[in-house]
Amino acid sequence: MLRHIPLFVSFMVIFANGISDSIHAQTKTNSLVYYLENDGIQVNAADRHAGGGYLLSGGGYMSGFIAKTDENGNPELVKGVADHVISDIIHEADSGFTTVGYRQTGNNILNLMRWNAQADTLWTMNLELNRVWYPRLRRLANQDYLISATTMTEASELAPLLLRVSPQGALLWSKIYEPTSNEPAYAYSAAELPDGNLLITGYIASPGNYRVLLTQTDAQGNPLLSRTFAFQNTYHNACYDVVQGEEGITLLCETDNDIALMRIGFDLNPLWGKSFHSYFYLYFNESKGNLIRNTDGSLLLSGSSDWGNFIKTDSQGTPEYILDAFMYMADAVPADDGGTMLFGNGPLIGVKSFPGYYPQIGVYRCDSLGEGSSCVGKSTPFFEEAEIDSEDIQFIATPAGILQQNPAAIYELEFLSEAACVSFIGNVQNNITESGQILACPNPANTWFSVDLSQEMHKKFSRLEIFSSGGQIVYKTYDPSIAAGAIPCNHLPAGIYLIRVIAGNKSYSGKISIQH
Template sequence: MKKLLLILSNIVFFANAQQNTFSKIIVDTVSFYGAPNIQAVVATNDNGVIVTGGLSFNGTFTGAATVLKIDSSGNVIWGKAFSRNNYYSYITCIAPTNDSGFILAGNNFTNTNDINLLVAKINSNGDTLWSKSLHPNTCRHISPRSILQTNDSGFVFTGVAIGDSSQGVGIIVCKLDLNGNPQWTRFITTDPVIGASARGNAIQQTADGGYIISGIICSGIYNGNQYEACIIKLLPDGSLSWAKKYKTTSSENCEGTGLLLENSGFVALVCIDDKRAALMKTDLSGNVLWAKIVAKSFNRNTSLTAKCHKNADGSYLISSASCFGSSMTKTDSMANIAWSKTFSLTGLDALELSDNGFFIIGRSPVCENNEFIHPKGGLGIIKTDSLGNQATCVSSVSEVAVSESMVASPANLNSFTKVVSNSVVPDVNNFNNLASSPGCLDFSGAIHPNDFGNDVVVSPNPSSGVFTLTTFSFDNAKYMVYNSMGELIWDSRYFTLRTEIDLTGFPKGIYFYKLFYQATGKVVSGKLITTD
């Protein structure tokens, strides 16, 4: 028996050892103002990924919607840019199609500063089969958050939009045929009171041909401004079947950010109070069966979103981001944690590949006031083995799933029919000015470690908890230290050339320091690693 166990353990070790792992940074080699501000990722059949977002022009927030193909070694194979009349465009969601292509959805701004829908179909080589700009009547500032191909080879997406003055901010759901022509559009809102709003974050098609959506509902200022997660069931024609909202027993704010189909119900990823993420299992009517905390969470007011996927073995993969680092957690089918990893880039998503390893895609972890800002940095890629390990940029953490009590109640929603029209097809161009190189994105998002000269020397690092930081500038400055969730845990009371930072009272892991020069606004940042 012992011999058999030894043989099996050697087989597992050998299999993991054969997996290709790496970490790379992708930058714009022309303007050197980073890589695309990515929004969505999907795996390809050849063990690579398609990355979508928006490409900045000359370091500004104007530019083109972008689509990148990255191979299994982290190299950029091709890039496409969608734009029209030099107005800013970006892609916010992507899904595979049954012909090995992809469907994209996003936004493009107009000369009236409005935001229209951008939808495009591409093949596996990135060639555009069709692209359209769509305009729902009496809706504006439309932002799609999730798209998929439907059973009839058409498409459906959900997101958020602003309706007319009596409807406020609500969930938009739009069904398209296989050529991208609108078939029906629904706008779903809560009570029309000040501050009330709703947003759809994820959509799936159910076995009856209808749809299930997870998202968030805000009750408005007259009802306590409570944010609650929601699950909404639609019939095949988009009309409401049922809707439920969810909160913890202590009435913390909640948001549904991911949704998976199961034979007996649904699994939703619910972010609670901007601090932790839970997997919540419901039956087919939306009644809660169980919920467990599986990861730290994100700030609801940022563009960061926790995501979940189902792996080939039936387990779940949860990725969760903050402004100062991210995590990837694998659980079993009952949400018990198998392992959890952290990394310093702001992880957009983590996907399982056909070799059972994982692809982590993220961007430079740069924030101000816990809001993501465009980095002078790049796009980070980490390829791990099947256990989530990678030698240079990934750290293991000990996490245990904790049961959470979730309360479900009916959600009273209103549904409006909208008419959508087509518009001009955007221009599509190739671009090949992105290059990849080995490395890890650090806290500052800087690509070159010498960008700031030798302003700060940290010793020792890693340490058991006490660090000495020495600066060679006499400019007035202040040190701040943050944990991996972006919470300020220490700051200097006055400026000295040599500063001792004691983190022995905090859990072992990765922390981030920021040295802020008050006169010039210059910021120098880096990692502090505490070990046993």
């Protein structure tokens, strides 16, 4: 059995037919957990492998990792990278892969590595900067690599970073983009436009007014146009990923903590916006989620709220289904059968199903209809149309970084494995969830109960949820009037349940015993 140790890593794959009680190596199982003996780790990114299966990258305490699995989630290859975080990974046609990350000590070396199919490094490119955060990796139409990140200027201001690298690892150019307004600016992703120009996405942080940032450059990184966007009547807006198609540019956004989509024309004028009834909350994640455009124009978006959210929409952003995954979402990768593998981190906050807890990496599989295991549940699709404001802004680009030798120590790493489901912790090291703040009456309950909420909870009410002791959601409502009425429970098996209310940017929890 898994031992109750304070910190280690697990990597879980849960398939649609439920939870298995045993593991059979190198076969298809319902759930797998990979973990290290005495350390913690998290996944930052994932991708398909050219030869089948999946690629993962991430980091832990003073080390990073890359991993290759087969189609069924069995680990085939795992390597550790000392003193580095591996932030992103993309597959190569020769069954190798390329990663981008940064040195953990000081966060001042950006590291691009090309690996062969056996996870031997073919070349590395190391760029010394003041600091590096949130690097993302894209491949351009001519096979060059495009890397976006947030860095720090010589004046200690946060600013977007963009660099272009040849397929052989030669740095073509690298530039920092500083706004003339001297406001902190962040980059989280980048894309190539149909005309060969490039687009940096992120946000700019004015006091009390954060706005989505788009900066368009030519193929050499020279700025052409910069514009900021905000959903009307909001104060916090950011962009975490971008895709483009013939319909325009689509952005995965955050608006006042809600997950949102924004559609922009190639002239950088806003077309439409939609926000979804779930908020971003990133307890373990470096990754902010991702956005995928399918060939038919439909969209797959993942983000983290009080747990993971995965949303499929049509080409106009109208949701077809919304999934709640019991983890903090980091990435999603389409499977060959039309389903999707969801990647994220744990444990979750606010539910404790048994003594002890296990920091984990979770990977859940759902089919093309959004059906999955008991660790993935469907939510009622909900969205709101949102108007968008835009403003122009000026940026100045300057060369950035110095090439350095930074040999990384690569070593063999082994994941231990056992059948399990994602664990939860009861408000450990958490300053968001306030436990014991919800009172249920009667308690124990038989056929119904009501909850007593404070005035602040009523005013900022977002939703109410009930979990079983195993962590499965058994009830959810977005209706604030339910707090003043009776909640039926006669259909629930006897046991201890956790009640959670999301109000504003806080979670409140309480317990109820149901007896029949």
